[in-house]
Amino acid sequence: MLLIFLIQAIVRIALYPLFFVLYLLKVGPFYARVSFERKNYRDEGCRPFARFGKKAHCVFHFSSEGEFEQIRPLADELISLGKNVELIFTSPSVEHKVIDYYQANRENIRYLRLPLMIYFPLLSRQNIIAWSSAKKMMMVRYDFFPELLYLGSKMKEFILFSATVKSSRIKTTDISELRLPGLKKYIYSMFSKIICATNEDYMIIGKDISADKLEHPIELRMLQIDSRQHFFRRHSLYEDLNKLLSLAEYEKRICLAQTWPVEMDAFSDQEFCKLIGAGELFVFMAPHVLKDDNIENLKVLILKHCPDLSIHMLTKEIIENNQIDSFISNYKQRPGLIISTLRGILCEIYPYFRTVFVGGGHGKGIHSVLEPFVAGANIFCGPNVKRSTEYDTIVKSGVGVGVIDNMNDAYSIIKSTSTNKMANELISDMIKESEMAKRKLIALLTN
Numbered sequence: 001m002l003l004i005f006l007i008q009a010i011v012r013i014a015l016y017p018l019f020f021v022l023y024l025l026k027v028g029p030f031y032a033r034v035s036f037e038r039k040n041y042r043d044e045g046c047r048p049f050a051r052f053g054k055k056a057h058c059v060f061h062f063s064s065e066g067e068f069e070q071i072r073p074l075a076d077e078l079i080s081l082g083k084n085v086e087l088i089f090t091s092p093s094v095e096h097k098v099i100d101y102y103q104a105n106r107e108n109i110r111y112l113r114l115p116l117m118i119y120f121p122l123l124s125r126q127n128i129i130a131w132s133s134a135k136k137m138m139m140v141r142y143d144f145f146p147e148l149l150y151l152g153s154k155m156k157e158f159i160l161f162s163a164t165v166k167s168s169r170i171k172t173t174d175i176s177e178l179r180l181p182g183l184k185k186y187i188y189s190m191f192s193k194i195i196c197a198t199n200e201d202y203m204i205i206g207k208d209i210s211a212d213k214l215e216h217p218i219e220l221r222m223l224q225i226d227s228r229q230h231f232f233r234r235h236s237l238y239e240d241l242n243k244l245l246s247l248a249e250y251e252k253r254i255c256l257a258q259t260w261p262v263e264m265d266a267f268s269d270q271e272f273c274k275l276i277g278a279g280e281l282f283v284f285m286a287p288h289v290l291k292d293d294n295i296e297n298l299k300v301l302i303l304k305h306c307p308d309l310s311i312h313m314l315t316k317e318i319i320e321n322n323q324i325d326s327f328i329s330n331y332k333q334r335p336g337l338i339i340s341t342l343r344g345i346l347c348e349i350y351p352y353f354r355t356v357f358v359g360g361g362h363g364k365g366i367h368s369v370l371e372p373f374v375a376g377a378n379i380f381c382g383p384n385v386k387r388s389t390e391y392d393t394i395v396k397s398g399v400g401v402g403v404i405d406n407m408n409d410a411y412s413i414i415k416s417t418s419t420n421k422m423a424n425e426l427i428s429d430m431i432k433e434s435e436m437a438k439r440k441l442i443a444l445l446t447n
Contacts (some may be wrong), residue, residue: 034117036092040126045102045111048131049084056110057083058445059134061148063090065097066368067140070162070221072101074138077442079108086134087111090143096344114145129154136445141197144187157192157444161218164197165204166387180208193444197389199396218437219393219430225347225374226431232348240324241345244314244338245352247328248282252354254414255377256285257346258367259359261294263382264301265407266357272411273306279335288359288367290341302337310336316343350375355414361385362407369394369401374431376424380404380414397430399423 022030040046049056058078060071068089075085085108087098095113102109115126129151136157139148141164152158165178180188185208188194195215196202202216232238245253256266267273275281287298299311318327319342331338350356356372361382370390372379380402385391394401402417404410 030117036095037113037115037118037126040113040115043099043111045099045106045109046113047110048133049086049110050133054084054133056086056132056134058136058138059086059088059132059151060138060140061088061090061114061143062094062140063143065094066221067162068094068097069224070140071138073220073223073438074441074445075101075109077438078445079105081446082108083446084108084110086132088114088128088132088148090114090116114143114148116145119147138445149187149190153190158190159193159195159444160188160191161195162197162389163188163194163205164201164389166197166201166389178204180205185209195441198392200392201389217393218441219370219434220438220441221370222374222427222431222434223438225371228347229351229375232351235345235348237319237342237345240319241349243324244328244331245282245284245349247331248279250352250354252280253282253284253352254355254357255350255353255372256283256357257350257359257372258288259285259298259357260288260363261297261301262362263357263359263407264298264305266410267302267305267309268408269411270306273309276337277306277309277335279332283337284353285337285339286346287339287341290343295339295341298339310334312336312338314338314340314342316341347371350377353377354419355380357381357404357410357414361403366391373399373423374427376427378402378414378417378419380410380417382407397426399426 022034025031060075062068062071068087075087078085085105087101087109089095089098089111090113098111102111112128112131114128118126128147132151135155136159137152137155138159138161139152140161165180165184188205188209191213193215194205194209194213195218196205198217202214206214256263272281276283285298287295295313302309302311312327312331314327318324350372353372353375354377356375356377357380358367358369358372359382360367361384363382363384365384365387366381368390369379369381369388370393373390373394379394381391381404383403383405385401385403391401402413404413
């Protein structure tokens with residue numbers, strides 16, 4: 001591992017001047033990534049613990065917001081025990097969550113954007129090995145960059161959380177036919193403990209990795225989701241959103257979550273459009289991409305199918321300017337579709353909806369279905385579910401997820417699907433199991 005690390009380090013040091021020139025020339029993705037990584041020098045939360053004579057107990061690496069939510073209950077517990085925690089993340093999408101978390105726990109948290117473009121071993125904020133002071137490390141899923149693996153190899157405990165054999169390259173739909181590729185087998189052998197994403201992953205990884213390293217699935221994200229939904233009443237947006245989302249009866253509320261343009265064909269159903277326009281259905285859309293040009297494109301696609309449908313835009317400006325009463329009044333006068341561009345609130349409001357359609361399944365893959373599942377909603381999605389371990393978790397629990405192959409049929413499928421009466425009791429039991437599993441992991445991280 002040391003040899004691989006040294007080779008890649010030499011290559012990346014050699015490329016460092018090129019990346020910096022591309023940054024100065026403002027070349028698209030290079031400029032964006034380097035600008036993102038250079039924030040490590042600006043943010044006080046990136047200053048290493050060692051600078052203050054402290055050490056971290058554990059370092060977590062994750063890429064996405066969903067991965068952060070999986071390990072967040074562990075970080076919360078370690079902080080409550082007085083431990084210091086380091087967070088290393090790859091994607092800009094989770095940046096705001098990490099910074100908010102640091103602001104709430106300034107003494108016990110340090111964070112670093114993973115230096116990919118500006119990696120340089122002699123500068124601590126451009127080299128995670130020099131930056132981290134932790135004794136234990138947990139990685140989530142599969143960002144197996146050499147410097148992360150080398151950092152982990154130096155740890156007392158090196159844990160892989162939510163390990164899966166699933167990927168976008170899988171050709172077969174029968175996961176039992178899979179084996180670990182040679183490179184991944186080598187990588188997995190470096191970990192002291194591997195917590196599998198699903199029971200199928202446990203079975204397949206167990207063909208190549210010693211059973212004493214493997215653990216059956218532990219679903220921690222349910223704890224964080226349940227907490228966020230349970231304590232929504234404390235949120236600054238609660239009063240305004242509760243007032244709006246309570247306008248219609250629970251049975252009539254539908255959330256179209258994390259939607260993409262290809263999914264706007266749902267509005268080709270004229271009955272669906274008429275019921276929305278008549279106020280007989282309360283439909284709330286939260287698109288995945290919130291940029292202005294994407295929102296405008298969605299509106300064009302919707303109005304192509306439903307030219308008379310009113311579209312009400314719920315923006316942060318409406319909230320900040322105390323205009324929610326005016327917004328509600330306009331909606332009552334002319335009911336229609338609500339499109340929300342509010343950030344970071346979708347998980348909290350899922351309990352308001354009987355029915356949730358989760359987007360992405362007509363593209364690269366569905367977004368999080370675990371959040372509406374914990375809320376007890378009837379869940380629907382597109383057909384591309386092969387990369388979603390959350391989908392597997394829900395289906396294996398016995399709760400159905402409605403798969404909509406053709407969005408033209410979306411409303412007809414939704415209205416003909418009955419509610420799963422046992423879901424709430426099952427979810428409660430799963431959350432209790434997650435709490436017990438968390439205690440087991442905390443024991444591993446603190447011993």
